[in-house]
């Protein structure tokens with residue numbers, strides 16, 4: 001199969017997202033690397049995509065961190081409520097005789 005330069009670049013555009021995420025087969029990867037070393041346009045595309053992919057991963061991590069923080073807060077609050085409830089029950093238990101005279 002003979003493909004011209006323009007077609008190669010079209011294929012590259014399709015493959016770059018996969019390549020950035022390391023989802024390409026070894027043969028394909030080899031072909032991409034070869035093309036990238038010869039074609040400046042695709043290399044630029046690749047760099048852009050790589051940068052935005054890295055940015056995306058960073059954002060994802062940030063969101064995850066935020067979620068964990070929120071979860072911790074909720075857990076702490078639940079713990080405090082539980083603590084207060086236990087104290088109330090103990091207090092009620094101790095004061096039962098006193099209040100109701102049994």
Ligand SMILES: [Zn+2]
Nearest residue numbers: 009012039042
């Ligand atoms: Zn190209």
